[in-house]
Amino acid sequence: MLVAAAVCPCPPLLVPEVAAGAAPELDAARTACLDALGVLAASRPDLLVVVGPAEQESRGVHPAGATGSFGGFGVDLEVRLGAGPSPGRAAGETPVAPARPLPTSLAVGAWLLDRARWADAPVEGLGVGEPLDGDRCARAGRELAAGAERVALLVMGDGSACRTLKAPGYLDERAMDFDARATRALGSADLAALRGLDESLAYELKVAGRAPWQVLAGAAEGAGLGGQLLYEDAPYGVGYTVAAWS
Secondary structure (H helix, E strand, O other): OEEEEEEEOOOHHHOHHHHHHHHHHHHHHHHHHHHHHHHHHHOOOOEEEEEEEOOHHHOEEEOOOOEEEOHHHOOOOEEEOOOOOOOOOOOOOOOOOOOOOOOHHHHHHHHHHHHOOOOOOOEEEEEEOOOOOHHHHHHHHHHHHOOOOOEEEEEEOOOOOOOOOOOOOOOOOOHHHHHHHHHHHHHHOOHHHHHOOOHHHHHHOOOOOHHHHHHHHHHOOOOOOOEEEEEEEOOOOOOEEEEEEO
8 A cells, every 4th residue: 555655856967966067956856855755764664666757678667676877977876776675575586577777767766765865665666658548557556556565656757848948848838837737736646636637748748757647646546645745846947846745
């Protein structure tokens, strides 16, 4: 059963080594993310699953101990997802999932967990693709919530990338309204609003978080969690939201 969730953005710039001289611009977002992770720790989960967007080659389950790198961003930095075997697997067993490199979103999540010195529960990852429709996202979420008696989710994902002229997707007048609706839903744990996010519009606005957020909505069914908005901004023309559910 889902007992808590943290929603965080997943830009590589969240990692100070990647951001370099621009690192201070996201200090408030980093602080909010760590506060959200504190809510997860306080929930005393048996299992933490990091969920984030992924390209086709890195979709699916990533076991505890999987590694990711920020080498593609010019930084010699490697991160590890958790430290040991996942629940239900004895030490020394071959993991069910192959040890593929983590997608960038899960690598950022692993970096956050390392920064928070996470040691409160075993960690696994799930990379989900933009094409995954809402019903399948919800089904995946329900399966995650059934994975242990007390499950927590760290949900990585960005809003639209079209908030300004210099944004990665250029300016789209629809972006502000989409992000506002998504942020309200994430900040208030509104499952119906998350399930109702327009998949086609999200794709057009280059929203990286739509599928992970809808996985969260499925996982939270029947859990009765409340939400708290911790951060919302678009410093690079991309919508970033941090929220905690408990």
